[in-house]
Amino acid sequence: MxxxxxxxxxxxxxxxxxxxxxxxxxxxxxxxxxxxxxxxxxxxxxxxxxxxxxxxDPRTVLYPSRLRISRSLRKALRHSHFHITTDTAFDRVIVECAESKRDGTVASTWITTDMRSAYLNLYRLGYAHSVETWQHNRLVGGLYGVAIGGIFFGESMFSVTRDASKAALAGLVSQLLQLEFRLIDCQLPSTHLFSLGAQSIPRMEFVEELQLGINSKQMSIPWELAIDAGDLA
The missing domain is CATH 3.30.70.3550 (Leucyl/phenylalanyl-tRNA-protein transferase, N-terminal domain)
Known part of the structure; x- marks a missing residue:
């Protein structure tokens, strides 16, 4: 170090x-x-x-084609009235991620004011993206991260309604498959991510995937996803 x-x-x-x-x-x-x-x-x-x-080392990753949606989650998505969008409320998503709480404590104290400003700058430059989950026109979940080449580097997610962040992840995967992305970097392990199909790989294997992905030219389609969660089930 x-x-x-x-x-x-x-x-x-x-x-x-x-x-x-x-x-x-x-x-x-x-x-x-x-x-x-x-x-x-x-x-x-x-x-x-x-x-x-x-x-x-190791590194937690999710290959978009390997997203695992359980039977119960499919049912929830079909009946949730969730609507998924991309890049329509980046600033609100990052604030919600910073302020979301788990077990009575702030979950993402690391998303400082400086961090928010830094990722807003990346968003303005076209590198950072958000996925939003709406329910009856209310923002109830979402995630954000950074896209370079064919790699999406996930940073944080939040949910104020059950399964809203999972719906956002399903929306992200739908967008990345359309854009022919290679990999989602989840950074650190969690049982939540593993239940959705994430896996841990050695750091050097991750670096090899990274080199292939960031040098690829994914399809130049704008991030303009707007889809009902039921269509992702």
Whole structure:
């Protein structure tokens, strides 16, 4: 693990700690963030800490074609009255992700004001995207992340209604399959993601997938998904 502040430079991934911490310092400029993602590195830190850069081994990923929708989830999607869109409320999604709570505590304290500003800049540049789940015109779930080439780097999701974030993920996969994306980077393991078809792969295998994906030219179709969740079931 290394302290780095030079423009857009990171140490070799092999220098990461057992937990995946690779570097400390730098900034959240769009150029540095994009350089990090292209190398399989992402920022994650709590308020009061310096910026921490991570590259865990193994890496949790989801291949879009392997999304697992259970029978109960299919039934829920058909009867949920959810409507899924993309890139219509990015700023609201990232705020909801930051403020969402689990077990009475704030779940995403790492989404600081600086982090929000950084990803809003990436959104304005066309790299960051959001997926929104609406129910009766109310935003009830969603997710956001960064797209480079044929790789989508998932950052966070939220849900205020049961299955709303799962519906957003199903909408994301629908969009990525249309755009011929190769991989969703889920970063860290969770039973929730594994239940939906995610898996862990060695870091070097992830890097190989990354190199193939970010250098691919996915179809130049705008992110304009607007679909009822029942059509995804």
């Amino acid at each position: 290394t302290t780095r502040t030079e423009p857009y430079q990171f140490p070799p991934l092999e220098e990461a700690t057992v937990d995946g911490l690779l570097a400390i310092g730098g900034d959240l400029s769009s150029e540095r963030l994009l350089a990090a993602y292209r190398k399989g590195i992402f920022p994650w830190y709590n308020p009061g800490q310096p910026i921490l850069w991570w590259s865990p």
